[in-house]
Amino acid sequence: MILRSENSSFYSFPFGTNGDTPMPADYDADGKADAAVFRPSNSTWYISKSTGGTTFQQFGTSGDVPVAADYDGDNKADIAIYRRSLGQWWIQRSTSGLIALQFGTSEDKTVAADYTGDGKADVAFWRPSTREWFVLRSENTTFYAAPFGAANDIPAPGDYDGDGKADFAVFRPNETNWYLQNSTSGFTARQFGLTTDLPTPNAFVR
Numbered sequence: 001m002i003l004r005s006e007n008s009s010f011y012s013f014p015f016g017t018n019g020d021t022p023m024p025a026d027y028d029a030d031g032k033a034d035a036a037v038f039r040p041s042n043s044t045w046y047i048s049k050s051t052g053g054t055t056f057q058q059f060g061t062s063g064d065v066p067v068a069a070d071y072d073g074d075n076k077a078d079i080a081i082y083r084r085s086l087g088q089w090w091i092q093r094s095t096s097g098l099i100a101l102q103f104g105t106s107e108d109k110t111v112a113a114d115y116t117g118d119g120k121a122d123v124a125f126w127r128p129s130t131r132e133w134f135v136l137r138s139e140n141t142t143f144y145a146a147p148f149g150a151a152n153d154i155p156a157p158g159d160y161d162g163d164g165k166a167d168f169a170v171f172r173p174n175e176t177n178w179y180l181q182n183s184t185s186g187f188t189a190r191q192f193g194l195t196t197d198l199p200t201p202n203a204f205v206r
Helices: 200-204
Strands: 035-039 044-048 054-058 079-083 088-093 097-102 123-127 132-136 143-147 168-172 177-182 186-191
Antiparallel strands (some): 044 054, 088 097, 123 132, 132 143, 177 186
């Protein structure tokens, strides 16, 4: 079900099957999100492009989790997986080709986003046991880490201050509080939601 931003009307269409993981993103660089799913049973991506046509591609293996994002800065989402058992990222960049990176462990939660503001998603994860964020910079593959959050927080990264850089953020269900470490405007906290709610930006954290 899709609610149009331009007039608040909605439409729906069938796409995918039971057990698929939804991975909507702009795979064809037309400024519109495309319907897409990752099917764990056969490690295949199915993408219905808004410019027309449906493509499918096998990428990954049993146990992998999908982490699509624009890792090469061409405005197209790239097919990518995180191999949790080995702490490996496999990224099929639409312009720059295949890349594989070792970054993370089996306990980590993937939080890929553009934290440095260069127009490319950075490989990143949040470690629940230490509440630390680890970011591998796309521009030079150096990394930095910083603590932010508490036990049982739900990571919800996003660009909350509009400076083009993703910010560390968590939702704390027991308090219904959002805690944001904005890259430009600094720390903020806000109460919003119920204890049973899930933050929307967390939908693609694996």
